[in-house]
Amino acid sequence: MTLRLHDTATREVRDFVPLEEGKAGIYVCGLTVQSEPHVGHVRSAVNFDVLRRWLTHQGYDVTFIRNVTDIDDKILSKAAEQGRPWFNLAYDMHRELDRALASINVLPPTYEPGATGHVPEILELIDRLVAKGHAYAAEDGSGDVYFDVRSWPAYGELTRQKLDDMEPATDADPRGKRDPRDFALWKGWKKDSEPETAAWPSSHGPGRPGWHIECSAMARKYLGAAFDIHGGGVDLRFPHHENEQAQSRAAGDPFASYWLHNAWITTSGEKMSKSLGNSLLVPKVLEQVRGIELRFYMVSAHYRSMVEFSFDALHEAATSFRRIESFLDRAKPLVDDGWYATRIPQAFADAMDDDLGTPAAIAVLHDTVREGNRLLPDGPSEALSSRFVEVAQMLDVLGLSRSDFTDSRVDDRLTGVVDALVQGLLEERAQARADKDWARADAIRDRIKSAGIEIEDTPDGPKWSV
Incomplete structure (x- = not known):
């Protein structure tokens, strides 16, 4: 089955046909x-x-670009409120973002460009448009x-x-605009209210990039x-x-072939945001669940479905x-290493090819686990080994492989120590049960x-896990 994606531009589910066979270029707007x-x-x-x-699992050579906006009106305003340089705030928050994404096993992008590092490319694109x-x-x-x-007659087509x-566009004072919907490509330096460090030289005078132009320039630099x-x-x-899209195509670039958009996570039916005061910071959430569990929660919903967080x-x-x-823990000791070539179930692949249908893919994962659990009492078998490997490979495709999460297991150096302590307590518990001291x-x-x-009581005795 061919991968099919819901293209926002056409509002249709279309077969994915890359511009270059065997390769895929993706640009995602970051934070x-x-x-x-x-x-x-x-x-x-x-x-x-x-x-x-x-896409990587299907054999594509993927170039994945996710930018960060590191100069912006909000950054300047918040930095001023906190009495710190804007670049210091942007740097610290970028590090917080990196830590949050690493905690839920989001792969680093092929390149992660920032607006401040691409002012020459931005100005070149602006000059082409002029x-x-x-x-x-x-x-x-x-x-x-x-x-x-x-x-640009096609403005609004997306x-x-x-x-x-x-x-009207609210990104600048409308008095300098020919039409109130015109949007800023370059913002002149406001020397009375903005630090000198927030301005770069240009033929139009000192200033900084507008929000939209930076992504067009960086996508072109890294993806063509x-x-x-x-x-x-x-x-x-x-x-x-x-x-x-308007500025890139007006400049003569074909730009993106497919547009994909994920839905919000909401609270009380509204988009989760700082301004609503209902945000849930990632480190705070991870005080209650592990990173792998938070990722599983997100992956379980279709990317185009709104998720009401609770x-x-x-x-x-x-x-x-x-x-x-x-x-996985119970099956692993019974698995024959010779069956590691097992492929993921076709139903899982079909679900993923259907516009990344992760809810249906997760259902296949659960079905495979249930089948594996039915096989466990019979001991080692080819069928059990196959189910074990299928589950492991499906998790890997979804970014849920436990080996990728530092908090998913007890450190190997401590396993023996913890096991000895827990086993001692389990023996005390077993004696108390034998004495009917409930x-x-x-x-x-x-x-x-x-x-x-x-603790899980099994026919082979109690088993423990972190």
């Missing part, structure tokens, strides 16, 4: 590094990480440069809007004038992605994932559980 990332921020990174992993009559310098002396939306129905897939959150469709649902997902882990047996079990260790 503006103004504050600590919350769960809503990282969903997009997880969704497109799954796409990247699936030369073609699609951009102009403001006449109010501000030093701003705007994209002329009326000069989101299927008519220009006259659109609201035409590339396969552009992705991001659904909230970026307009104006950000609409403006990206800790109850998160803990249910964590419990579900632990059942998968339990099967209160003491329950107290020992609670003591073990309070240390973060789960």
Whole structure:
């Protein structure tokens, strides 16, 4: 089955046909590094990480670009409020983002460009637009440069809007604009309110890039004038992605062949955001569940489906994932290494090829675990080995391989020590049960559980896991 993707531009599910056989170029709009990332921020990174992993699994050579916006009105404003240099804030928040994404096993991009490192490319693109009559310098002396939306008849085609129905762009003072919907490509330096470090020299005067132009310039630098897939959150469709496409195509670049957008994680039906005061910072969430469990929670929903966040649902997902882990732990000693060539189930592949249908893929994963559990009492077998490997390979495709998470297992150096301590307590519990001292047996079990260790009573005796 061919991979089919829901293209936002056409609103159709289309077969993925790359521009170059065997290769795939993906550009994903990353975050503006103004504050600590919350769960809503990282969903997009997880969704497109799954796409990247699936394309890689299918044999594509994937070039994956995810940018960061490291200069912006909000960064300047927040840095001023905190009394620190804007670049210091952006650097610290970028590091927080890296830590958050690493904790949920999002692969580092092939390149992670930032706007401040690509000012020459941005200015070159702006000059091309000016030369073609699609951009102009403001006449109010501000030093701003705007994209002329009326000069590009196709403006609005990505989101299927008519220009006259659109609201004005609010990214700059409208007095320098020919049309209120014109958007800023270059923002002149406001020396009375902005630090000198936030301005770069240009033929239009000192200033800094507008938000939209940076992505067009960086996508072109790393993927070329035409590339396969552009992705991001659904909230970026307009104006950000609409403006990206307009300015790139007006400059003569074909730009993206496919547009993919992930839906929000909401709380109380609203987009999770700082402004709503309902954000959930990733480190705080990881105080309640492991990174692998948070990722499983996100992957279990289709990327285009809204997810209403709740800790109850998160803990249910964590419990579900632990059942998968339990099967792997119990089956591993019985597995024949000779069966490691087993492929993933076809039903799983079909689900993933159907617009990254992770809910159906997770259902196949659970079915395979249930089948494996039925085989466990019979001991080692070819069938059990196959189910074990199928589960492991499906998890790997979804970025849920436990070996990739530092918090998924007890450190090997401590395993023996912990095992000796736990076994001693289990022997005390066994003696208490033999003496019918149920209160003491329950107290020992609670003591073990309070240390973060789960006990499972099996026909072969109690088993423990972190």
